[in-house]
Amino acid sequence: DTGVSQDPRHKITKRGQNVTFRCDPISEHNRLYWYRQTLGQGPEFLTYFQNEAQLEKSRLLSDRFSAERPKGSFSTLEIQRTEQGDSAMYLCASSLIASTRFYNEQFFGPGTRLTVL
Amino acid sequence: GENVEQHPSTLSVQEGDSAVIKCTYSDSASNYFPWYKQELGKGPQLIIDIRSNVGEKKDQRIAVTLNKTAKHFSLHITETQPEDSAVYFCAAPITDSWGKLQFGAGTQVVVTP
Numbered sequence: 001d002t003g004v005s006q007d008p009r010h011k012i013t014k015r016g017q018n019v020t021f022r023c024d025p026i027s028e029h030n031r032l033y034w035y036r037q038t039l040g041q042g043p044e045f046l047t048y049f050q051n052e053a054q055l056e057k058s059r060l061l062s063d064r065f066s067a068e069r070p071k072g073s074f075s076t077l078e079i080q081r082t083e084q085g086d087s088a089m090y091l092c093a094s095s096l097i098a099s100t101r102f103y104n105e106q107f108f109g110p111g112t113r114l115t116v117l
Numbered sequence: 118g119e120n121v122e123q124h125p126s127t128l129s130v131q132e133g134d135s136a137v138i139k140c141t142y143s144d145s146a147s148n149y150f151p152w153y154k155q156e157l158g159k160g161p162q163l164i165i166d167i168r169s170n171v172g173e174k175k176d177q178r179i180a181v182t183l184n185k186t187a188k189h190f191s192l193h194i195t196e197t198q199p200e201d202s203a204v205y206f207c208a209a210p211i212t213d214s215w216g217k218l219q220f221g222a223g224t225q226v227v228v229t230p
Contacts (some may be wrong), residue, residue, distance in 0.1 A: 002213065004160075031216060041205045042123075042220030043161065056217070091160055104149065104216045106159035 002026060004109035005020060006092050012115045013082055020078045021112045025094030032075050033106060034067055036060065037089040043108075050097065081114045089113050119211045121146045123221025136194040138224045140207035143188065149189045151218070152181060159192055160225060161224045165192070197228045 005024045013019050025032050035043035046065070047057045047085050051072040061067075064082075069075040079086055090113075093106040120143040130136045141152075148169035153161035167174045167181045167190065174181050178197075183190040194201055204225050208218040 006160075033216075040223070042208070042223050043218075044220075045211075045217045048216060095216070104210065105151070105163060105164060105166065106216075106217075106218060108153070108156075110160045113158075 004092055004094050004107055005075045006109040006112050008092075008112055009052045009110060010113050010115075012117065015061075015084060016081055018078065018080045019082060019114065020076055021090055021092075021114075023077070023092030023109060024077045025073070025075070025092070026096075026107060029073070029094035029107075031104075033093040033095075034070055034075070034077050035091040035093065035108075036112070037091055039063050043091050046077075059117050079114075082114075084116045087114055087116045119121075119209050119219040121209050121219045121221045123207050123224060125224060126222065128177060128227070130197050130226070132197060132199060132228055133230050134197055134228055136192075136197055136201070136228075138192045138205055138207070138226075139189060139217045140221050141187075141189040142209040142219075144211070145185075145188060145210065147209045149210055150181070150183060151208050152179075152192050153208065153210070153220075155204045155206065155223075173230075194226075197226075199228050199230060202226055202228045214221060 005023045033048040034046040037043045049069040064080045067077045089111040091111045093108045095106045123140045151166035155161045180193045204223045207221040211217040
């Protein structure tokens with residue numbers, strides 16, 4: 001399978017604990033996005049990377065959230081001191097940005113569903 | 118920034134009938150409009166997209182139309198089948214930050230046999 005993969009698929013944690021999610025993008029894709037999706041809503045942008053550089057962070061991304069893409073391949077999203085309001089589906093997407101490609105097709109992974117008790 | 122509105126929020130159709138979902142966007146500079154299908158417990162799947170330089174695109178039973186003047190685009194599914202039941206999202210790029218997508222709230226499509 002050469003699509004975007006995410007791990008774990010489900011995570012249940014207690015309020016105050018730290019959690020970390022991993023995303024493996026499509027291998028040649030240089031851009032990686034994190035989105036958050038709550039029940040009944042569309043995905044909301046959190047942050048994105050161009051190779052290893054984090055280029056933008058949403059206001060949704062509080063100080064408790066941090067994301068990395070150390071080698072320009074896989075990415076991790078960490079949430080510290082989780083709160084019940086963090087419960088959501090966390091989606092990763094990747095795309096290939098090149099001078100010859102003006103349009104940005106994003107391909108999503110299956111998501112990590114986080115439940116904070 | 119971009120604002121994307123999607124209607125209806127739910128759509129129930131008989132198998133074999135057509136389904137139409139409409140979206141409007143606010144940023145006239147937007148140039149790319151993807152549609153995603155999301156099944157329960159899965160991530161969104163890109164099913165079709167349209168660039169701003171064309172007015173219509175078809176792929177088997179699905180088609181997308183774009184009206185740049187009115188700033189709206191629509192997804193058309195013909196000859197619906199039970200496996201078309203899912204949540205469908207439209208999206209448009211946030212042009213002041215190239216690459217981010219602003220999604221609509223989604224349409225729950227239920228195809229009844």
